[in-house]
Amino acid sequence: MKFGHFDDKNYEYVITNYNTPLPWINYFGQDGFFSLMSNTCGGYMFYKDAKLRRITRFRYNNVPRDYGGRYYYINDGGTIWNPGFLPVKTKLDSYKCRHGLGYTVFESEKNNLKCELLCFVPLKDLCEINQITLTNESKETKKITLHGVIEWCLWNAVDDQTNFQRNWNIGEVEIDDTTIYHKTEYRERRDHYAFFHTNLKHDGFDSDLDTFIGLYNSWVDPDAVKNAKSFNSKASGWSPIASHMFNIELKPGESKTIIFQTGYVENPEDEKFESMHVINKKRAYELQQKYQTKEQVLKAFEELKNKWVLLLSTLHVESDNEKFDRMVNIWNQYQCMVTFNMSRSASYYESGTGRGMGFRDSCQDLLGFLHLIPEKSRERIKDIASIQFEDGSTYHQYQPLTKRGNADIGGGFNDDPLWLIAAVSQYIKETGDYTILNDPTPFNNKEGSERPLIDHLRASMNYIITHKGPHGLPLIGRADWNDCLNLNCFSKTPGESFQTASNFESGKAESVFIAGMFVLYGKEFATILKNIGEDKESANILNEVNKVEEATVKYGWDGEWFVRAYDAFSNKVGSHECEDGQIFVEPQGFCTMARIGEKQGFGKKALDSVEKILTNDYGVEILHPCYKEYHIELGEVSSYPMGYKENGSVFCHNNPWIVVANTVIGNNERAFDVYRRNCPAYLEEVSEIHKTEPYIYSQTIAGRDAQNYGEAKNSWLTGTASWTMYAASQAILGIKPDYAGLMIDPHLPKEIKHASVRRVFRGVTYNIEINNKATGKYQMLVENKTINGNIIPYEKSDKVINVTVNI
Ligand code: GLC
Numbered sequence: 083m084k085f086g087h088f089d090d091k092n093y094e095y096v097i098t099n100y101n102t103p104l105p106w107i108n109y110f111g112q113d114g115f116f117s118l119m120s121n122t123c124g125g126y127m128f129y130k131d132a133k134l135r136r137i138t139r140f141r142y143n144n145v146p147r148d149y150g151g152r153y154y155y156i157n158d159g160g161t162i163w164n165p166g167f168l169p170v171k172t173k174l175d176s177y178k179c180r181h182g183l184g185y186t187v188f189e190s191e192k193n194n195l196k197c198e199l200l201c202f203v204p205l206k207d208l209c210e211i212n213q214i215t216l217t218n219e220s221k222e223t224k225k226i227t228l229h230g231v232i233e234w235c236l237w238n239a240v241d242d243q244t245n246f247q248r249n250w251n252i253g254e255v256e257i258d259d260t261t262i263y264h265k266t267e268y269r270e271r272r273d274h275y276a277f278f279h280t281n282l283k284h285d286g287f288d289s290d291l292d293t294f295i296g297l298y299n300s301w302v303d304p305d306a307v308k309n310a311k312s313f314n315s316k317a318s319g320w321s322p323i324a325s326h327m328f329n330i331e332l333k334p335g336e337s338k339t340i341i342f343q344t345g346y347v348e349n350p351e352d353e354k355f356e357s358m359h360v361i362n363k364k365r366a367y368e369l370q371q372k373y374q375t376k377e378q379v380l381k382a383f384e385e386l387k388n389k390w391v392l393l394l395s396t397l398h399v400e401s402d403n404e405k406f407d408r409m410v411n412i413w414n415q416y417q418c419m420v421t422f423n424m425s426r427s428a429s430y431y432e433s434g435t436g437r438g439m440g441f442r443d444s445c446q447d448l449l450g451f452l453h454l455i456p457e458k459s460r461e462r463i464k465d466i467a468s469i470q471f472e473d474g475s476t477y478h479q480y481q482p483l484t485k486r487g488n489a490d491i492g493g494g495f496n497d498d499p500l501w502l503i504a505a506v507s508q509y510i511k512e513t514g515d516y517t518i519l520n521d522p523t524p525f526n527n528k529e530g531s532e533r534p535l536i537d538h539l540r541a542s543m544n545y546i547i548t549h550k551g552p553h554g555l556p557l558i559g560r561a562d563w564n565d566c567l568n569l570n571c572f573s574k575t576p577g578e579s580f581q582t583a584s585n586f587e588s589g590k591a592e593s594v595f596i597a598g599m600f601v602l603y604g605k606e607f608a609t610i611l612k613n614i615g616e617d618k619e620s621a622n623i624l625n626e627v628n629k630v631e632e633a634t635v636k637y638g639w640d641g642e643w644f645v646r647a648y649d650a651f652s653n654k655v656g657s658h659e660c661e662d663g664q665i666f667v668e669p670q671g672f673c674t675m676a677r678i679g680e681k682q683g684f685g686k687k688a689l690d691s692v693e694k695i696l697t698n699d700y701g702v703e704i705l706h707p708c709y710k711e712y713h714i715e716l717g718e719v720s721s722y723p724m725g726y727k728e729n730g731s732v733f734c735h736n737n738p739w740i741v742v743a744n745t746v747i748g749n750n751e752r753a754f755d756v757y758r759r760n761c762p763a764y765l766e767e768v769s770e771i772h773k774t775e776p777y778i779y780s781q782t783i784a785g786r787d788a789q790n791y792g793e794a795k796n797s798w799l800t801g802t803a804s805w806t807m808y809a810a811s812q813a814i815l816g817i818k819p820d821y822a823g824l825m826i827d828p829h830l831p832k833e834i835k836h837a838s839v840r841r842v843f844r845g846v847t848y849n850i851e852i853n854n855k856a857t858g859k860y861q862m863l864v865e866n867k868t869i870n871g872n873i874i875p876y877e878k879s880d881k882v883i884n885v886t887v888n889i
Pocket residue numbers: 426440442443562563564565566728735781800801
């Protein structure tokens with residue numbers, strides 16, 4: 083069942099039924115001010131850090147789930163409704179929520195009163211704009227009251243939900259007839275405040291939650307709204323809010339537009355106050371002046387839309403598969419940009435109060451947005467590399483505000499160092515710019531410890547080389563990519579973190595997955611070294627790669643698939659010898675991508691096993707059979723009920739590895755089949771089962787052994803976005819940045835017979851026509867001239883270069 087439809091021309095998903103199976107959300111913002119917006123107008127705003135600088139409040143684990151947002155209440159002669167359906171839940175005569183790139187528009191109607199609500203964060207300013215237009219489509223004059231309201235968060239989102247003995251005393255606001263300023267803690271150590279402004283003088287206001295709502299009511303029936311008035315309450319402690327009320331009279335056919343703006347302002351220490359306790363509003367006024375008229379709002383909105391058109395023009399495909407095109411061109415790239423901004427911090431599943439930016443997550447995210455924002459990618463790489471230690475190991479996470487490594491979780495995740503090589507090599511391939519290797523980059527952010535970035539890559543390699551176990555395979559440490567495979571943890575204590583506890587540090591547990599990574603990214607590093615003339619070092623690295631490859635062939639092969647790991651007692655994990663967890667997906671993907679045991683046909687066998695044993699209707703399950711009981715020697719993986727998360731769900735992040743791996747062995751049909759199974763656009767038709775947004779990838783889809791088979795969770799902030807982008811563009815379409823130029827190596831399924839691709843690469847625009855006649859042969863023409871090999875030789879050019887590839 084569908085709850086809306088794609089509007090590809092406008093780059094939108096249009097939700098037409100507000101009863102979506104879960105909140106379907108969108109994101110606004112790019113440079114500091116960020117918002118989440120659900121299809122019922124829920125969500126929240128923050129500045130840079132969703133934990134430490136939360137602007138509006140969202141109550142987690144609420145009933146109903148999606149409560150708290152920017153709410154507009156329309157009281158039309160006693161009929162009270164909201165453009166986004168919630169909170170009042172009055173049945174609407176029509177409803178549309180158009181989620182676009184960085185904006186959302188609600189178009190709703192009740193009793194011949196039409197409402198259009200446009201919401202976005204402008205490109206350059208720290209604010210969210212909500213422009214509401216009411217139109218009377220009836221034959222009578224209407225007298226309406228409109229209340230716009232947001233609830234302030236007291237900045238630190240964790241304290242805000244816990245420390246009430248303090249919080250209920252500290253709330254402070256200032257009010258004038260267009261603006262309510264939130265200035266809690268500004269008198270003391272904060273230099274920032276927020277405001278909720280309107281472009282017209284209000285007819286009343288409230289800033290105290292309990293007064294506005296009434297202690298025994300809820301957001302469904304606030305006293306102020308029911309009584310079509312305001313109490314002009316001034317918050318002092320408790321929960322400060324900001325509500326502006328308007329009395330509006332509309333003749334038949336008449337419209338009225340009001341612009342609401344939530345803004346964030348920082349003042350220099352010596353300019354904080356205008357007078358005793360009165361905040362200096364100079365910067366707020368400037369920000370408010372920029373959005374006083376419809377024309378100003380429209381201009382900012384057009385700028386935002388144009389920015390996206392430009393950004394997405396870097397890669398654009400038109401093929402005979404509409405679903406593939408819309409994911410590659412619009413939604414998959416958009417999701418990659420959101421993961422660039424959010425990492426894993428704020429979604430409807432990540433509270434924004436927990437983990438910071440992950441080392442491995444951020445490195446992998448780069449694979450998805452590098453082509454869009456190479457400059458910012460370079461900065462990101464530097465931030466990430468700066469939390470590495472001199473021995474090559476890394477902090478697992480860092481906080482975006484401070485960019486310091488997160489000591490609570492520490493390090494010891496032995497896959498982390500290698501992801502840095504994945505990111506840097508992709509950066510060089512995309513940009514052709516080797517100078518990044520010289521960027522002075524500190525270790526553990528220590529001043530004076532700066533070394534050229536290439537030394538960080540060396541340290542990464544060296545860490546794995548010097549941390550191997552009894553079979554010559556890399557030690558796993560706290561966990562490898564699979565956070566829940568905790569082979570040195572041995573936890574019996576409820577609540578103990580599986581990732582940080584180490585009750586039995588064996589020094590033995592090994593990961594075949596890291597072996598695959600080492601071989602794949604080790605070869606990559608060797609190529610980089612060769613390209614910069616370090617031939618000897620390059621040969622040494624290849625020698626180390628060979629050792630791990632040999633160890634994997636010898637001890638990492640189970641007969642029909644790759645073993646997953648060796649536990650603390652050197653027993654196999656992910657082998658037919660095990661009772662449960664006989665096969666895991668990760669090494670099948672990575673070892674095949676790394677071509678380990680290619681001569682022996684390991685990849686083909688492993689991927690056949692993946693298809694036979696792990697593949698369900700929605701993709702490839704992470705392992706099989708699911709663990710039925712808790713295994714102390716394996717850790718969190720066996721803590722989840724069967725079929726959920728790391729215990730046997732389709733953990734979407736590693737499905738694209740199987741896509742890429744299948745293209746490596748030349749199985750194009752199967753590659754596309756895996757791609758299709760959990761592609762959101764393909765799942766739109768079964769939204770009632772899948773539940774999460776049909777335009778966005780989720781982290782996990784419950785597996786066959788789960789009660790709710792097919793139900794997805796944790797949409798948006800997942801490495802699935804970047805890896806699928808990589809798989810779709812670089813493996814299936816085969817448009818592959820390489821050191822010497824752009825490689826075109828398509829692995830299209832038979833059903834895609836033709837694809838026209840526009841790709842901007844190192845400043846040159848290529849128009850690439852791929853004709854798929856499944857001939858098994860390859861021919862490339864550049865400007866009608868046949869070229870040997872599959873790389874377009876790179877040359878700077880202002881002209882569009884026409885390329886034809888026949889396969
Ligand atoms: C989550 C984590 C990621 C990890 C994966 C598998 O997506 O963010 O770092 O690799 O789970 O456990």
